[in-house]
Amino acid sequence: MTSTTQRPTKLLPLTLSHPKTETEWIAEPGLRFGDGQIEYDPKVGIPLFGPRSLGTSRHKSEIHVGFIGTSETVAKAQRFYETCCKGIDGNEDYHPFPGCTSEMGFRCNLDLDASEVIRQHEYDQILSPRLKREKFDTLLSVLKQKLYLASERDRPTDYVVIALPDELFRKCRSVEFSEKGVGKIYRNLRRSIKAVAMSFGVPTQIILEKTIDTFGTDETTVHPAQIAWNLFTGMYFKVEGLPWGPSELTPGTCYIGISFFRPLGDSSSLRTSVVQAFDENGQGLVLRGHKFKWDEKKYGKSPHLPEDQAKDLIEMVLDQYKLENEQRLPQRVVIHKTSRFEPEEQRGFQDALKQVSRFDLVSLCPTSESRLLRTGQYPPMRGTVFHVGDLSYCYTSGYMKGKGYPHGHVPSPIQIADHVGDTARTELLREVLALTKMNWNSANMFGLMPITLRFSRLVGDILREIPENETPKAKYKFYM
Incomplete structure (x- = not known):
């Protein structure tokens, strides 16, 4: 009987091809502004040419702004928007905000007189419940009533600013609770307000008292011109305007x-x-x-x-x-x-x-x-x-x-x-x-x-x- 021993097969090195790369x-891309003019940066195009819908049926020459909040936060918010309308200086890092008048910025005027005030008894009613969920639901109920009144005015409100006191926002900004058969539910105040306002066909902007109080001071973490740009761009779109295209x-x-x-x-x-x-x-x-x-x-x-x-x-x-x-x-x-x-x-x-x-x-x-x-x-x-x-x-x-x-x-x-x-x-x-x-x-x-x-x-x-x-x-x- 003869025994044979097989030599191990020699393994050849594996050759990998280089992936094809290309850069x-x-x-x-450019953006279109007023009269079809093209610029690349909204903060350059809007001051130079106006918003895209300028001169069309989408452009409002006057925007009727309503406010909801306490008498104090409503007054602060109205002064805040008046300040922004006059323009905000920039610096080497931030473009100045050009303001908002018939001749500057978004080329429209703001009517800031309408307001629906959260009275003291309503304020107390919101904060009186022990459970956070009840505070949350009560605030939403009060805001729903105010939004209804704002939407039913003889002169329609184009845009509603909800100026929330810091205390209300801090205690009602979100809530998490459990329901039998469902488990944990998380709700966020901003999202809930948007859903409620939608039923009245009213576009909204939530602004906090702290944002107004620190505007233009060393306490703010965002430059005032940047805040104004963001708020007014959003507002113009929410009233059916097209800032750029x-x-x-x-x-x-x-x-x-x-x-x-x-x-x-x-x-x-x-x-x-x-x-x-x-x-x-x-x-x-x-x-x-x-x-x-x-x-x-x-x-x-x-x-x-x-x-x-x-x-x-x-x-x-x-x-x-x-x-x-x-x-x-x-x-x-x-x-x-x-x-x-x-x-x-x-x-x-x-x-x-x-x-x-x-x-x-x-x-x-x-x-x-x-x-x-x-x-x-x-x-x-x-x-x-x-x-x-x-x-x-x-x-x-x-x-x-x-x-x-x-x-x-x-x-x-x-x-x-x-x-x-x-x-x-x-x-x-x-x-x-x-x-x-x-x-x-x-x-x-x-x-x-x-x-x-x-x-x-x-x-x-x-x-x-x-x-x-x-x-x-x-x-x-x-x-x-």
Whole structure:
């Protein structure tokens, strides 16, 4: 019997191919202001040219502002707005606020006379209950009555400022409680006020007594000009004006942002909050999707829609689009999510989009796992795009020539985590960069995320406060 010994097979070294890398830069998208003039920064464009809707039916030459608060906080808030209307000086880091008159800034005058005062007995009534939940509910009830009175005035109020005393806000800013069969419920005062005001069709702005008292003093952490810019930009949009519009979005495109939220008091279901930036002018509406069951333990924390509901949701969006656009469908639809598109969800979206010529399903998420390090003293420029194999990244924040980079950390990019559709990735990111400039809740030049996703998340926080049997208002202004 012969024994043979096999020689071990020689292992060859594993050869890996280098991933293909590419870097490019997208120029800063411009914005349109009054008379179609183009600038890049709202704090330059508005003083020079006026807001985008100047000279159109959307522009109000006079805004009727109502105030709700104690007699003391109402008086303070009225003086505060009067001060801002005259203009606020800036410095080397902050643009001056140009004021708000018929000839300066947003080119309109403010009527500040209307007010609904929280009387002393109402104030005591709010704070008298022992339980925080009862304080919270009583404050909401009082504010609901005041909002009703403001909405029923002979001369309609365009915009209501709720000037809350520090004590009321501190004791009622949020509440957490448990309900049998539901578990813990968390409520936030700002979100609840927005939901209540929506029922009267009144856009609101909440301002704290502390903000007014520290305005222009060493105690404030935000420059007074910045505060004024943000408040007045939001106000102008809430009274149906358009502070600025995009100049470089693809015509005939409907941009959609989808997020998920849990209805108040329901721990087993989810709903979609949908924000639509309808067209290249940045017009948009809000929709609430259908409820569906979601078990995190079974399916994970990243929710996705069942196929039939994904189809229904997009069909609902397209129906609303046609109502707003003389029964015309968009030429193209872009859907933004922060989670990947699961197969059944993708099938539902694509089935609904068969009636549209072109579409793109795009998953966008911030990431700190991959970054560029630039030689020299500055971080990567905003608009820098880099591709590594099938992955694409874009710096929506970063260094800007002439603007610098005010943050102390190295900026992070956003990643296209998933894409199905007809448009090249660079063009998709060019649109994303433009949509980061569409936040009319402040006058900042840009944000990290496109407005489709930023607003869909914020909108979901307020939609959860609206009862199931009520239809939420469709306009952005009620959620800002």
